[in-house]
Amino acid sequence: MHDYDIAAIAGHFKIPGQFAEAGPCGSGHINDTFAAVCNEGQAKKRYAIQRINHNIFKDPPALMDNIVRVTDHIRSKLRAQNADDISRRVLTVIDTSEGANYFKDEDGNFWRAYHFIEGARTYDIAQSLEQIRQGAKAFGNFQNLLADLPEPALHETIADFHNGPKRFADFTAALEEDTQNRAKDAKQEIDFLKEHGSIFDVLPRLIEQGDIPIRVTHNDTKINNVMFDDKTGEGICIIDLDTVMPGLALYDFGDLIRTTISDAEEDEQDLSKVTIDTARFEPIVRGYLSSAGEFLSKTECQHLVHGGLMITLIMGTRFLTDYLAGDVYYKTHRPGHNLDRCRTQFKLVELMIGQRDQMEAIVSRLSP
Ligand code: ADP
Ligand code: GN1
Ligand code: MG
8 A cells, every 4th residue: 555644644633632653454445544543641542544545436525525414414313312322333524623524635635534433343254143133234224324314415426336237338348448458368257247237127127117216325335344343243333434325225235245145255266165155144134124124115125135136246247347447446456356356246146046046035034
């Protein structure tokens, strides 16, 4: 990662005390996150300082406007519910000394700061069925808390983010250009995608027909975007709010399936380790319905499994497109990294198709 002067950046925010140290944090593919430690009297306080990737998020001020609206709304709902420990249940944006919610440095980088959620952590791979249930419950609750977010609609921070047909068209364009001459190394994956591309047509049709509601959704519900309380195991805080915007509940449920139904890493190179276990599916459904069941429509419940298939296929498509285009979007850490990621996603899609009936049966059994 680029060598940023985090002490200087932290100095622009209303952070009391003396900066002590900072180190990189997390395993995200887009932004750069640092945990900064500041001495405040005898106490050490931590802050999450993040560089927003403005090549990807074209309008960081609009994005921050979304995040402030969303976190303020959640905070006021939690207060009205007399919830305990509110400062650990929702992110707190720290302003700059000038009162802005982001700082733009002289190189044009956009920075933000949050209070650090202490006594909790994220996991790339869920550690237990109970943790899966907790994570799904936390994302359902997040949607529930935002169901009455007042107008106007949130900014669309990335246009067509989960638009399958558009993602497929981007893939087709990258394949036709094949600027890196890599298509020859991804023949199987290209064929797989062409064969399964019609999976992308289902949700746009439901939207067009008005059969499924647009809600405020998170849109990046990887399990590692939930912080789990170290003591209670509760999914206490939803983080990574850059893509909170209008979307379908099914996108969020779908990405939960994608990131918890297997215990393999997203970039596992040994595909024999990429397996799925429907025992892991049950707590996803249970957890999600325990907090989102009240507001989900029948059509949404009927498409939960499809959400998993579609989101997993879209991620594979995006990794493949980025591989063909020369690794210009996601951070990569080795040659072929995006192709490895694509392969795990397509293997998951294949396995989900094979176990679709069992998954549908679980949803039918647990739906309201
Ligand atoms: P990315 O978009 O790169 O995934 P995230 O916002 O998810 O960025 O942050 C990356 C990691 O940093 C998280 O997985 C989490 O471990 C840590 N993190 C982010 N924000 C906070 C916070 N406010 N308190 C504690 N840890 C945080
Ligand atoms: C990116 O930032 P991160 O790592 O949580 C991506 C998601 C993908 C994910 C795949 C803005 O999320 O859409 O699902 O990688 N975020 C963006 O792991 O593109
Ligand atoms: Mg993240």
